[in-house]
Amino acid sequence: MSRTCDVAIVGAGFAGLAAADVLARSGLDIRVFDENPHVGGQLLRRPGGTSHGPGGFEFDGIKRSGYRLLARVARHGVKVNGGTQVLGLFPGNTLLVEEGDGKVSEVSARCVLCAAGARETYLPFKGWTLPGVISTGAAQILIKSSGMLPAKETLIGGRGPLLFVLAREISRHGGKVLAVLDHAGVSEKITLIRLLPRNLAKLLDGAWIMALLALSGIRVRSRMRILEASGKTRLESVVAARAAGNGEILSGTEIRYQTESLAVGFGFAPNIELLLQAGCAAEHVPERGGWVVRTGEFLETSLENVFAAGEVTGIAGARKSMIEGRIAGLAILERLGRPAPGTPQLLQGLARERRDQLRYGTVLNRMCRLPGDWVRGMPEETIICRCEDVRIADIRKALADGFVTPGALRKACRCGLGNCQGRICSPILHDILAAETKSEPDRISAPSVRPPIKAVRLGALAGNE
Amino acid sequence: MRIETIPKGEQVTLFVNGKTITAYRSDTVHAALLAAGFRVLRKSKTGAEFRGFLCGMGVCYECLVTINGLAGQRACMRLVEDGMEVRIDEPDL
Numbered sequence: 045m046s047r048t049c050d051v052a053i054v055g056a057g058f059a060g061l062a063a064a065d066v067l068a069r070s071g072l073d074i075r076v077f078d079e080n081p082h083v084g085g086q087l088l089r090r091p092g093g094t095s096h097g098p099g100g101f102e103f104d105g106i107k108r109s110g111y112r113l114l115a116r117v118a119r120h121g122v123k124v125n126g127g128t129q130v131l132g133l134f135p136g137n138t139l140l141v142e143e144g145d146g147k148v149s150e151v152s153a154r155c156v157l158c159a160a161g162a163r164e165t166y167l168p169f170k171g172w173t174l175p176g177v178i179s180t181g182a183a184q185i186l187i188k189s190s191g192m193l194p195a196k197e198t199l200i201g202g203r204g205p206l207l208f209v210l211a212r213e214i215s216r217h218g219g220k221v222l223a224v225l226d227h228a229g230v231s232e233k234i235t236l237i238r239l240l241p242r243n244l245a246k247l248l249d250g251a252w253i254m255a256l257l258a259l260s261g262i263r264v265r266s267r268m269r270i271l272e273a274s275g276k277t278r279l280e281s282v283v284a285a286r287a288a289g290n291g292e293i294l295s296g297t298e299i300r301y302q303t304e305s306l307a308v309g310f311g312f313a314p315n316i317e318l319l320l321q322a323g324c325a326a327e328h329v330p331e332r333g334g335w336v337v338r339t340g341e342f343l344e345t346s347l348e349n350v351f352a353a354g355e356v357t358g359i360a361g362a363r364k365s366m367i368e369g370r371i372a373g374l375a376i377l378e379r380l381g382r383p384a385p386g387t388p389q390l391l392q393g394l395a396r397e398r399r400d401q402l403r404y405g406t407v408l409n410r411m412c413r414l415p416g417d418w419v420r421g422m423p424e425e426t427i428i429c430r431c432e433d434v435r436i437a438d439i440r441k442a443l444a445d446g447f448v449t450p451g452a453l454r455k456a457c458r459c460g461l462g463n464c465q466g467r468i469c470s471p472i473l474h475d476i477l478a479a480e481t482k483s484e485p486d487r488i489s490a491p492s493v494r495p496p497i498k499a500v501r502l503g504a505l506a507g508n509e
Numbered sequence: 510m511r512i513e514t515i516p517k518g519e520q521v522t523l524f525v526n527g528k529t530i531t532a533y534r535s536d537t538v539h540a541a542l543l544a545a546g547f548r549v550l551r552k553s554k555t556g557a558e559f560r561g562f563l564c565g566m567g568v569c570y571e572c573l574v575t576i577n578g579l580a581g582q583r584a585c586m587r588l589v590e591d592g593m594e595v596r597i598d599e600p601d602l
Contacts, residue, residue, distance in 0.1 A: 079567055080566075080567065080586065081537075081586065081588050086566065091516075091517075091518070091535045163564065163566070163568045164564060164568075173553065173558055173560060174558075174559070174561075175548040175549045175550070175559055175561025176548055177563070178562055178563055178564075178565065179563060179564050179565065181564065181565060181566060182562060182563065182565025182566070182585075185565040185566060185585075186540060186565065189535070189537065189540070190533075190540035190544075191511060191512045191515030191516075191517060192511055192512060192543065192544055193512060194510075194543070195510060196510055217512045217514065217515070218512065218514070219510070219512075277549050277559045277599075278548045278549050279548075427558075430553070430563075430569065430571065431554060431570065432554055432555075433553050433554055433557050433558070462554065463570035463573070464568060464569050464570045467569070468564075468568065468569050499570065499581070501579075
């Protein structure tokens with residue numbers, strides 16, 4: 045791999061591809077990296093990672109745009125390096141990159157765009173670590189990439205619209221959905237949905253899915269909380285119960301489901317680890333999904349010639365990511381002294397479209413946000429940090445001993461020190477700290493991130509593989 | 510469980526702890542293992558619990574297996590190859 049390029053793009057989802065599309069037209073030398081073997085991000089997962097969509101007409105408008113984008117980027121001759129991890133971003137805009145074969149090298153770029161997307165967040169409950177408890181995203185990936193259902197029968201639980209999308213996907217493909225256990229209440233959802241005036245299409249989509257679920261006889265239960273998953277070596281049953289408006293579990297409402305598969309979804313968190321490691325300013329904005337990178341009007345970060353686009357600036361879905369990819373692409377062209385014709389007008393239009401999508405994002409993130417009371421009743425043995433087997437009891441004890449920041453807790457009880465480097469537990473820990481120390485959420489410090497930001501073999505770092 | 514209505518690619522053979530399983534060229538190791546019934550993959554770090562797949566997208570590092578002799582590989586991030594040898598620490602099959 046050559047050691048220098050004009051623009052390095054981290055992430056080949058909607059944001060990264062949209063930027064690549066804009067940049068490649070100007071003949072710049074661009075490099076795109078994605079750790080997934082396929083190109084197109086989470087939304088464009090498809091069997092075998094084929095370069096285009098599955099055959100036939102794609103009904104989903106945004107996916108259709110995505111496949112067109114994939115085709116254009118391929119036509120421009122942009123090389124997307126799949127299966128390639130970016131391990132760090134260092135001064136001089138030098139990226140440390142690990143290719144699929146374990147070869148580690150440095151690539152320096154005049155501009156870097158981080159479009160690393162998002163991951164799912166979780167609400168821990170007793171037994172959530174049992175094999176058979178998976179995320180709603182994992183279930184979607186099985187269906188879309190491998191044509192598989194997680195099991196014959198699946199129970200779905202959590203918050204947010206994706207629970208219903210998954211239920212529809214499973215039943216459409218001949219699987220059985222035992223129930224959809226929605227943490228949110230009906231009135232809560234109606235209040236939020238009313239904030240969506242200019243997103244009629246999304247409302248109609250939602251109504252359509254709900255109607256289809258009703259037609260397939262899928263039971264949707266509101267204000268249900270998952271209390272416990274149990275089984276000997278793998279999931280065998282799940283207990284859930286109804287919660288009152290104040291979050292208190294209503295006794296006598298417990299239901300036990302026998303199932304080997306539970307898919308849970310509780311919203312999303314931006315993947316800003318690379319930007320945090322590089323030293324970009326970040327801020328905690330619950331309406332955008334938690335910790336997001338701070339950006340200016342043209343998606344520039346606080347570091348020179350480092351830009352950010354897509355979910356890393358705030359969770360709002362693929363359309364916003366595509367818009368931001370274009371904005372960042374145009375901004376980078378200007379920065380490199382090759383402005384595209386009509387840039388100011390283009391940017392104006394994109395800024396307007398972006399505002400609408402940000403409004404949708406606010407509603408989405410509020411729908412997924414957990415009520416602050418969830419930490420209170422959590423049983424002591426509940427695991428918080430899966431990598432290091434750290435339980436809420438360990439954290440409560442450390443907090444009582446005065447370790448009240450994410451960094452101090454990491455040292456006191458190893459929470460966040462494992463293989464995933466805190467990606468799963470840090471959003472959870474943020475809520476725990478807010479609840480147990482009664483701090484304002486924006487007073488809690490961001491997780492500290494050090495290179496390499498993804499697990500890598502020492503031999504690979506040493507250049508021996 | 511495989512979805513019958515979705516067309517599959519070419520079949521490949523994998524060896525999981527010495528046992529032969531078949532999968533399709535486009536499968537991740539994760540999908541191939543799940544299709545063969547492997548849900549449990551390993552013990553947690555302190556040995557207190559059994560673990561399997563969680564996120565399916567390379568974030569959680571719960572699905573670590575040994576692939577062709579290389580330990581600590583994420584099953585969800587690797588596509589299968591014909592003849593691939595996979596070792597699971599704690600199979601419950």
